[in-house]
Amino acid sequence: xTVAALPDRPSVTHxxxxxxxxxxxxRGWLYxxxxxxxxAALFVFPLxxxxxxxxxxxxxxxxxxxxxxxxxxxxxxxNRFFADSVIFTVKYTVLAxxxxxxxGLGLALLVQESGRWRGLMRASFLVPSAMGLASAxxxxxxxxxxxAGPFASNMQHHGWSFLGTPDGALWSTLFLIVWRYAGFYMxxxxxxxxxxxxxxxxxxxxxxxxxxxxxxxxxLPLLRPTLALTTVLCVTGSLLAFEQFYILTKGGPDNSTIxxxxxxxxxxxxxxxxxGVAAAISVIALIALIIIxxxxxxxxxTEGS
Amino acid sequence: xxxxxxxxxxxxxxxxxxTVSAARKPVSLLGFALRMPYWVFTGALVAIFxxxxxxxxxxxxxxxxxxSQVNGWGLGNYESLTHYQAxxxxxxxxxxxxxxxxxxxxxxxxxxxxYAFARFKFPGRNVVFLLTLAILxxxxxxxLIPLYVLLNMVGLSNSLVGVALxxxxxxxxxxxxxxxxxxxxxxxxxDEAALVDGCSSWTLLWRVLLPAVRPGLITVGLFAFLxxxxxxxxxxxxxxxxxxxxxxLAVANLRGxxxxxxxxGATEAGVVVLALPCILLFLLLQRHYVRGxxxxxxxx
Numbered sequence: 120x121t122v123a124a125l126p127d128r129p130s131v132t133h134x135x136x137x138x139x140x141x142x143x144x145x146r147g148w149l150y151x152x153x154x155x156x157x158x159a160a161l162f163v164f165p166l167x168x169x170x171x172x173x174x175x176x177x178x179x180x181x182x183x184x185x186x187x188x189x190x191x192x193x194x195x196x197x198n199r200f201f202a203d204s205v206i207f208t209v210k211y212t213v214l215a216x217x218x219x220x221x222x223g224l225g226l227a228l229l230v231q232e233s234g235r236w237r238g239l240m241r242a243s244f245l246v247p248s249a250m251g252l253a254s255a256x257x258x259x260x261x262x263x264x265x266x267a268g269p270f271a272s273n274m275q276h277h278g279w280s281f282l283g284t285p286d287g288a289l290w291s292t293l294f295l296i297v298w299r300y301a302g303f304y305m306x307x308x309x310x311x312x313x314x315x316x317x318x319x320x321x322x323x324x325x326x327x328x329x330x331x332x333x334x335x336x337x338x339l340p341l342l343r344p345t346l347a348l349t350t351v352l353c354v355t356g357s358l359l360a361f362e363q364f365y366i367l368t369k370g371g372p373d374n375s376t377i378x379x380x381x382x383x384x385x386x387x388x389x390x391x392x393x394x395g396v397a398a399a400i401s402v403i404a405l406i407a408l409i410i411i412x413x414x415x416x417x418x419x420x421t422e423g424s
Numbered sequence: 425x426x427x428x429x430x431x432x433x434x435x436x437x438x439x440x441x442x443t444v445s446a447a448r449k450p451v452s453l454l455g456f457a458l459r460m461p462y463w464v465f466t467g468a469l470v471a472i473f474x475x476x477x478x479x480x481x482x483x484x485x486x487x488x489x490x491x492s493q494v495n496g497w498g499l500g501n502y503e504s505l506t507h508y509q510a511x512x513x514x515x516x517x518x519x520x521x522x523x524x525x526x527x528x529x530x531x532x533x534x535x536x537x538x539y540a541f542a543r544f545k546f547p548g549r550n551v552v553f554l555l556t557l558a559i560l561x562x563x564x565x566x567x568l569i570p571l572y573v574l575l576n577m578v579g580l581s582n583s584l585v586g587v588a589l590x591x592x593x594x595x596x597x598x599x600x601x602x603x604x605x606x607x608x609x610x611x612x613x614x615d616e617a618a619l620v621d622g623c624s625s626w627t628l629l630w631r632v633l634l635p636a637v638r639p640g641l642i643t644v645g646l647f648a649f650l651x652x653x654x655x656x657x658x659x660x661x662x663x664x665x666x667x668x669x670x671x672x673l674a675v676a677n678l679r680g681x682x683x684x685x686x687x688x689g690a691t692e693a694g695v696v697v698l699a700l701p702c703i704l705l706f707l708l709l710q711r712h713y714v715r716g717x718x719x720x721x722x723x724x
Contacts, residue, residue, distance in 0.1 A: 140545075146625055147544025154537035154600060155552055157529075161593040162559050165570035172570060182573070229466065236466070242710065243470045246477065249706035251654025253672040254698040257691060258480050260679070267488065267688035269479055298476065359563045362656050366676055380565040387569055388661065394569060401566040408563060 172398035179392035191399035195386075198396070200374060204382045211289065211378065212357035218297055219353050220346070223304025230305070231312055245302035252299060256366035259295040263367070285375035288368045292376065295363055300356075304349055311345025312338070347419035351412055358408060379404055477699070484692035491689025501689035505697070508678060508690060510667045512697065515674040518584055519653060522670055525588035526652035527645045530595045534644055538603025538637070539629055543615070553600070560597045567593075568661050575662065582664050590658045595651055599644040606640030607633065646709065650702060671698055 173191050176184035195201060226244055230237045247255065261267055263281035265274045274280055281291040319341065323333045339346075361380040364370060370377040370385075377385070379400065387397035484501050487493055493500035505512045540546070541553055571590055572581075580586035610633060618628045634641075659670045669677065675694030679686045 143544055144546035147540045147546030147549065150536045150540035150544065151546070151549075151552060152536075153533045154540075154556060154596070157533055157593060157596060158552070158556055158559070161571065161574075161589060162562075162567070163555070165567050165574055166562065168570035168574065169566060172573070177573075226469075229469075240466060240470055242707075243473045245710070246703060246706065247473060249650070249702040250699050251650075251656065251672060251702065253654060253656035253676065254695050254702075257672075257675055257679075258476055258695045258699075261480065261688050261691055261695070262476055264686075264688060266490070266686075267483075267692075269483075298473065302473075359565065361565065365660075366656075380563065383565045383569065384661070387572075394573065397569050401563065401569055404563050405566045409561065412561070 169398045169401055172395055173402045175395055177393070177395035177398065179387065179394055187395070191393075191395040192403075194393070194396045195399040195403065198382070198386065198400075200377050200382050200385070201400070203374070204377045204379050207376060208358055208360070208379045211293075211360060212354055214289075214293055215296055215357040215360075216350060216353045218293060219300055219304050220349055222297060222301045223349065224308045224342075226301060226305040227308035227312055231309055241302075241305075244305055247299050247301075248303040248306075250299065252362045253366060255295060255299045256363050259291070259298075260367050263291055282368055283372060285372060288372060288376050292363050292367055295367060296357075296360075300353075304353070307349050307352075308342075308345060311342050314345075315341045343419065347416065350419075351415055354411065354415065355408065358404075358411070477703075480692050480695055484689065484696050488689060491687065493689055501693035502697075504687065504690050505693045509674070510669075512671075512674075512694075514667065515669055515671045516697075518668060519671040522584050522588045522591065522655075522659075523649050523652040525585065526591045526595065527648045529588065529592040530599050530648040531641055531645050533592070534596065534599035534603040535634075535637075535641060537600050538607050538640075539633065541600070541604045542607030553604075556600050557597050559593065564594065564657060568657065572661055582662070582668060584663075584668060584670075586662050587655070587658050587670070588652065590662065591652045591655050592648070595644075595648045598647060602640050602644050603637065606637040610636045646705065650705070653701065654698075 174186055174188045176187045176190070178184065230241045230244070250258075262269065265271055265280045268274075270281075280287070282288045315338065319337055320333065323337050328336070359380050360378045361384070364376050364378050364381050365384070368376040370381060383397050383400045383404070385391070386400065387394055485493065485497050485499060487496055487498075491501055492504035537556075541549065568590070575581055575583070575586040575589075580589070614632055614636065615628060618632045619625075623631070654672060655670070656672045656676070659673045660676075663669055663673065666674075666677065671694070675691060675698060678691055678694060
């Protein structure tokens with residue numbers, strides 16, 4: 120082994136250059152081999168398979184039953200919950216994104232400076248983010264319960280419940296999501312706030328800008344990259360919501376809170392047992408997600424220029 | 425100032441919420457009174473965020489009719505959890521197995537892969553790297569349906585190994601990215617010195633570079649552990665034998681037993697058992713973990 124074997128480095132001797140480059144490429148391939156195997160077997164192949172499945176008759180128990188190209192997509196779009204679940208998921212996504220981003224930014228502004236109390240606040244906002252979404256959903260399932268929750272006696276007295284009406288179920292889920300994720304978005308906003316150079320604020324203060332003006336005309340524009348990242352993250356996460364609805368609301372009341380991913384699960388494993396149609400909805404979700412994310416990134420870029 | 429803050433204390437602060445500097449001067453009674461709304465508001469916020477956790481922990485050991493803890497305080501709910509179906513120990517073991525296997529696979533693959541991406545030039549390098557990151561763009565559910573079929577084909581249906589493989593593949597984008605950055609942050613002079621001394625690239629990796637990228641490995645391992653411990657959808661779809669359920673799945677199933685009567689007490693106890701390792705890890709590592717996260721993001 121010689122120094123010339125080092126990567127990215129022109130070889131010292133002319134004679135061995137090509138050989139060393141080949142040796143280096145070989146070693147690189149060896150080290151990356153586990154990644155390639157994992158990505159090929161557990162990502163590329165399944166991704167191709169889901170397209171194949173969406174074009175085939177593919178019941179859960181019997182497997183592949185021949186190609187039936189538009190049939191799965193046809194059944195997917197005409198599923199009796201399809202339109203409702205799309206509308207509900209979009210509504211949920213808009214509400215969750217607006218809530219999480221404004222609250223995340225608000226909390227970040229509240230705790231961005233150091234200090235004992237602020238440190239404690241930061242930690243308590245962040246603790247729920249350490250929990251899994253499934254555990255958090257189970258926690259709120261008990262908390263909202265009309266039998267065992269802390270508001271149970273009040274609920275029995277006045278005859279109300281958290282999850283009893285469609286709107287109640289939606290806002291109760293949103294509260295759970297805000298509780299679980301606000302700290303995480305606060306953290307991302309803090310990172311963004313701290314990357315803004317201090318002198319910009321100094322300059323604004325020298326010019327006599329009010330605090331609101333500084334926020335609107337200095338902080339928000341300079342926070343654009345962070346806002347773009349958090350929006351994309353939040354929209355993607357909310358569009359793919361599953362656990363909170365599967366565990367907390369179970370899609371109810373009256374099937375009013377079925378998300379798209381939940382519909383995929385229902386079609387594939389609960390009742391219909393049709394993996395072909397489930398694959399078709401999955402493909403539709405994938406394509407929609409890519410279009411939405413590209414559109415978001417475009418919007419943030421053009422607005423910036 | 426030396427409070428257990430989440431963010432490094434030495435960082436300068438922005439003067440936006442500029443009222444703080446006043447608070448640090450000797451407290452006058454008037455100043456304190458003027459800041460009462462602030463204390464009430466922030467105190468209420470903290471209470472809202474902590475209440476669900478505290479309430480669950482307390483009520484899991486407090487007496488309540490209809491649970492396994494009817495008279496006086498005690499661990500009755502936890503005890504009934506140990507007798508639930510296969511017993512909590514079985515589910516804890518399943519969860520631990522999936523978590524350990526996921527951590528080993530994720531750390532192993534991303535350690536070698538990160539080294540390759542950071543230090544070697546080979547044809548296809550960018551394609552493989554971008555393909556790995558592209559996993560982030562694909563919905564979990566979109567891949568779980570074909571993965572269910574695929575794992576059935578290779579005889580890994582209803583298997584914890586299958587669950588670990590699925591969780592691992594979704595950890596790879598972050599892990600590979602993190603390890604590539606970690607290796608790139610190590611000065612090349614270190615490699616050169618070791619290679620001049622006659623090390624092979626393999627010994628170089630284990631003896632010299634491994635200690636240098638250890639913080640990155642710990643972060644990757646921690647994230648993989650949390651993801652595997654908390655994952656719900658993969659076991660829900662892939663596991664059909666209730667003896668093989670992981671803890672989140674088992675606790676969620678707990679609600680459906682005995683003719684729709686939900687054992688809320690045992691569910692609370694289950695949530696506490698699920699949350700405890702995550703919150704302990706968070707409290708132990710919050711300084712290291714958040715600071716690393718922030719400095720990494722600041723560089724970008």
